Amino acid sequence: MRIFIAAELPQELIETLSETSALLRGAVSGRYVAPDRFHVTFAFLGETDAARVWELSSLLEDACAGSPPIDAHLGALGNFGRRKSATLWQEIRSDGRLEALAEKLRHRLSTSGFPFDGKGFLAHVTLMRSADLSSGVLPMPHVAGGTIDTVALFKSDLSGEHPVYTPLSEVVLEGGGG
Numbered sequence: 001m002r003i004f005i006a007a008e009l010p011q012e013l014i015e016t017l018s019e020t021s022a023l024l025r026g027a028v029s030g031r032y033v034a035p036d037r038f039h040v041t042f043a044f045l046g047e048t049d050a051a052r053v054w055e056l057s058s059l060l061e062d063a064c065a066g067s068p069p070i071d072a073h074l075g076a077l078g079n080f081g082r083r084k085s086a087t088l089w090q091e092i093r094s095d096g097r098l099e100a101l102a103e104k105l106r107h108r109l110s111t112s113g114f115p116f117d118g119k120g121f122l123a124h125v126t127l128m129r130s131a132d133l134s135s136g137v138l139p140m141p142h143v144a145g146g147t148i149d150t151v152a153l154f155k156s157d158l159s160g161e162h163p164v165y166t167p168l169s170e171v172v173l174e175g176g177g178g
């Protein structure tokens with residue numbers, strides 16, 4: 001099955017990202033990500049043996065142990081890919097805490113023999129895919145802060161009209177130390 005590990009987002013960030021997404025709808029053509037699918041990917045594993053999912057769940061528990069919830073806020077818009085078919089996202093800042101957790105998770109995946117996409121981690125939430133950035137001027141994004149307290153192992157099913165992301169296991173961040 002197709003697997004990735006990502007942070008789930010608190011309601012206040014989802015609502016603000018939805019406001020930015022609504023502004024983008026008026027400015028840029030492309031495929032919009034539904035707000036219930038917003039997330040911050042830490043590691044994309046791709047096709048993974050279903051028999052190893054339990055192992056991944058405990059790896060996730062271990063990597064998150066002792067990590068307190070992460071205060072984050074939304075930043076600038078950015079994009080990957082080609083100008084006429086770009087992935088458009090909003091940056092998410094956390095004083096390096098998201099980066100540190102991504103590093104820890106990726107290290108554990110490597111040492112446990114789980115291959116993952118090796119592109120460097122850049123904390124972002126994808127708002128649009130196949131966006132034509134030549135078609136308009138990007139709006140100023142809405143910004144807000146919120147606390148990220150859940151990391152999940154997701155199954156991604158691309159067989160239907162829209163991707164379906166199903167959490168297979170979730171870890172609540174609850175270590176001390178703020």
Ligand code: 2AM
Pocket residue numbers: 004041043044087117125126156
């Ligand atoms: P993106 O949001 O920047 O597109 C599920 O596909 C998630 O895994 C997406 O959030 C996607 O990031 C991320 N991802 C990272 N590397 C990927 C890859 N090689 N193929 C598909 N998705 C990838």
